[in-house]
Amino acid sequence: MSAIQISAVSKQFGKQEILKSIDLEIRDKEFTVLLGPSGCGKSTLLRIIAGLEYESSGSIRIGEREITSLAPRDRRIAMVFQNYAVFPHMTVAENIAFGLRVRKDSEAHIQRKVKETAALMHIEDRLDHYSGQLSGGQRQRVAVARALATEPEVLLMDEPLSNLDALLRLEMRAELKTILAASDTTTIYVTHDQVEAMSLADRIAVMKGGQIEQYAPPSEIYHYPATEFVGSFIGNPPMNFIPPDARWNHPTRSEQSSQQVHKCGIRPEDFEVRFEPTENFAPVRVLVSELLGSHKQLTARFGDEMIRVNVPSDLEVGNGGDIHIRPLAEKVRFYDHSGHLMSA
Amino acid sequence: MKSSSSEAVMPSSLSSRASASLADSSSQLAQTAHKPRRNDMAWRWLFRAGVSILVLWVLVPIALLMLNSVSTPEQITGWPKTLTPALSFETLDFFWHYQGVISALGNSLLAAVFTMVIAIVLGAPAGYALARFVFPGMNAYRMIIILSRAFPMPLLALPLAVIFIQVGIDDSILGLAMVHATLALPFAVLITSSLFMGIPVELEEAAWLMGCNRWQAFRRVVLPLAAPGITASAVFAFVISWNEVFASAILTVENRTLTAFLVQSLSESPAEIKYAGGLILVVPALLFLFAIRKYLFSMWGISNR
Numbered sequence: 001m002s003a004i005q006i007s008a009v010s011k012q013f014g015k016q017e018i019l020k021s022i023d024l025e026i027r028d029k030e031f032t033v034l035l036g037p038s039g040c041g042k043s044t045l046l047r048i049i050a051g052l053e054y055e056s057s058g059s060i061r062i063g064e065r066e067i068t069s070l071a072p073r074d075r076r077i078a079m080v081f082q083n084y085a086v087f088p089h090m091t092v093a094e095n096i097a098f099g100l101r102v103r104k105d106s107e108a109h110i111q112r113k114v115k116e117t118a119a120l121m122h123i124e125d126r127l128d129h130y131s132g133q134l135s136g137g138q139r140q141r142v143a144v145a146r147a148l149a150t151e152p153e154v155l156l157m158d159e160p161l162s163n164l165d166a167l168l169r170l171e172m173r174a175e176l177k178t179i180l181a182a183s184d185t186t187t188i189y190v191t192h193d194q195v196e197a198m199s200l201a202d203r204i205a206v207m208k209g210g211q212i213e214q215y216a217p218p219s220e221i222y223h224y225p226a227t228e229f230v231g232s233f234i235g236n237p238p239m240n241f242i243p244p245d246a247r248w249n250h251p252t253r254s255e256q257s258s259q260q261v262h263k264c265g266i267r268p269e270d271f272e273v274r275f276e277p278t279e280n281f282a283p284v285r286v287l288v289s290e291l292l293g294s295h296k297q298l299t300a301r302f303g304d305e306m307i308r309v310n311v312p313s314d315l316e317v318g319n320g321g322d323i324h325i326r327p328l329a330e331k332v333r334f335y336d337h338s339g340h341l342m343s344a
Numbered sequence: 345m346k347s348s349s350s351e352a353v354m355p356s357s358l359s360s361r362a363s364a365s366l367a368d369s370s371s372q373l374a375q376t377a378h379k380p381r382r383n384d385m386a387w388r389w390l391f392r393a394g395v396s397i398l399v400l401w402v403l404v405p406i407a408l409l410m411l412n413s414v415s416t417p418e419q420i421t422g423w424p425k426t427l428t429p430a431l432s433f434e435t436l437d438f439f440w441h442y443q444g445v446i447s448a449l450g451n452s453l454l455a456a457v458f459t460m461v462i463a464i465v466l467g468a469p470a471g472y473a474l475a476r477f478v479f480p481g482m483n484a485y486r487m488i489i490i491l492s493r494a495f496p497m498p499l500l501a502l503p504l505a506v507i508f509i510q511v512g513i514d515d516s517i518l519g520l521a522m523v524h525a526t527l528a529l530p531f532a533v534l535i536t537s538s539l540f541m542g543i544p545v546e547l548e549e550a551a552w553l554m555g556c557n558r559w560q561a562f563r564r565v566v567l568p569l570a571a572p573g574i575t576a577s578a579v580f581a582f583v584i585s586w587n588e589v590f591a592s593a594i595l596t597v598e599n600r601t602l603t604a605f606l607v608q609s610l611s612e613s614p615a616e617i618k619y620a621g622g623l624i625l626v627v628p629a630l631l632f633l634f635a636i637r638k639y640l641f642s643m644w645g646i647s648n649r
Binding site: 050052071072077081085088089100 | 564
């Protein structure tokens with residue numbers, strides 16, 4: 001049992017509120033990503049779970065254990081740091097064995113565990129090397145192996161891939177996904193990279209200003225952003241937020257409720273495009289047309305708003321052209337004045 | 345150009361040398377093609393001259409000291425000087441058997457070791473605190489540490505002599521070491537704090553999460569990484585005590601350190617004895633400082649790590 005329950009955890013630093021009463025429930029074996037812009041409090045929350053920083057109030061439970069007042073070493077948590085924190089004065093094997101030696105496991109068990117995790121992370125031929133002799137990617141592997149060797153109940157990862165170059169990051173991401181899925185460890189992973197979050201997470205907690213905006217599986221985060229912030233933070237380009245347009249005549253909205261609709265959220269790929277004026281379509285002027293390989297991204301003026309529309313890459317439309325668009329009715333999300341998703 | 349064309353037809357066994365000298369001649373070409381401005385040259389020579397003067401300023405007296413201490417008395421007073429003395433170890437040998445030298449040497453060593461221990465035992469924890477924790481008055485504390493070096497030794501030594509007599513640790517090596525420690529501590533704190541700052545805090549945090557308490561994490565992770573630097577700052581404290589003369593001369597009477605002993609007894613000695621005494625004082629300090637120079641630079645942030 002290693003579900004995690006975070007209840008009303010808040011953190012003030014002087015007068016500054018870094019976390020505002022966070023509630024978060026992570027199921028056993030779940031991979032949760034804390035995603036948000038820098039300064040949103042995601043790293044602070046992770047460090048509070050690790051016990052490296054103290055919460056101002058609130059409590060944290062792992063399984064049946066209340067860990068709020070425990071020292072880091074008693075929490076049965078492992079952490080992978082952004083700068084890897086591989087001990088430079090120890091070999092790879094000694095690094096992996098460190099946690100096991102501290103808790104005085106038998107030497108036979110330690111040797112077996114070192115071999116096993118090193119093989120898992122493909123560093124078995126580097127066991128006698130020091131971290132100075134390793135590349136960034138290999139150090140990352142040592143850090144993960146060292147964390148997994150102790151068989152923690154919870155694995156915390158603080159932007160572990162952000163120091164790797166793009167290609168290596170892609171490779172490590174795929175590898176981490178399979179290894180962590182196989183290890184059955186409950187994982188909390190902090191990143192500001194939405195692609196990383198979407199690819200790895202079972203559930204993503206999108207954070208902003210010390211609060212959780214939405215906590216849901218990636219597809220729900222993408223297709224049903226709970227707030228305008230989530231819609232504009234996730235997706236590249238972000239979701240369009242435009243005032244409701246009568247021409248589109250959405251059948252799903254009753255007359256009464258559409259009165260409260262402040263903004264419609266529409267993903268760039270969820271538009272139908274016509275070249276001729278068509279009923280229920282709205283005219284827009286294309287300002288910039290960019291071919292991005294698999295599709296073409298149009299930046300267009302719609303009334304007073306700028307919107308982004310993705311169209312097939314072979315569609316002939318240049319800068320300054322006029323087109324007519326209509327969102328796919330079932331893909332439109334409606335937001336109220338406070339920027340929250342209205343239930344359909 | 346002529347040389348490169350002739351090398352082009354050389355046999356292959358010489359090709360590597362040929363290509364090396366080819367590169368050489370082409371770089372020469374590049375240099376002559378880009379003519380440095382007169383101004384640059386002037387500055388470069390001025391810089392070299394300045395460096396030379398500073399280096400000579402330090403090295404010439406040490407060289408003279410060494411030459412004279414292995415010369416015969418006639419050579420020392422005679423003229424012209426020679427750079428190749430007769431290598432007579434008579435004076436050094438005489439000095440070594442001079443009454444009181446051995447015990448003074450012993451006192452100096454003892455005082456320096458005590459100073460070293462006090463400076464590290466008190467200085468390293470202070471350095472760690474400055475490096476790892478944010479606490480109120482931190483900057484003031486750092487400033488006071490530096491300012492304490494501005495405190496003149498005579499102002500400290502004379503009242504202390506009185507207090508030491510009252511307490512009963514006058515003319516003791518331990519008392520002297522405590523005074524020397526006030527000189528060495530600021531350096532010990534500053535060197536170790538920059539040392540600990542250079543060790544990422546994540547290494548300690550990782551150790552905590554893997555089951556270490558604070559002390560275990562320090563001993564298993566921080567200490568091995570900091571050990572060379574701590575050793576260096578210990579040696580530096582040793583040298584400070586070893587070289588100190590004023591407090592030693594005032595605070596010790598019977599148990600003189602080597603510096604105090606030399607100041608007292610050499611003023612009426614012949615020149616060759618002074619040189620021998622000087623050499624014995626300078627050489628250990630010089631060797632120690634040379635061994636730890638890297639860490640002394642890092643104290644001021646000119647690290648080459």
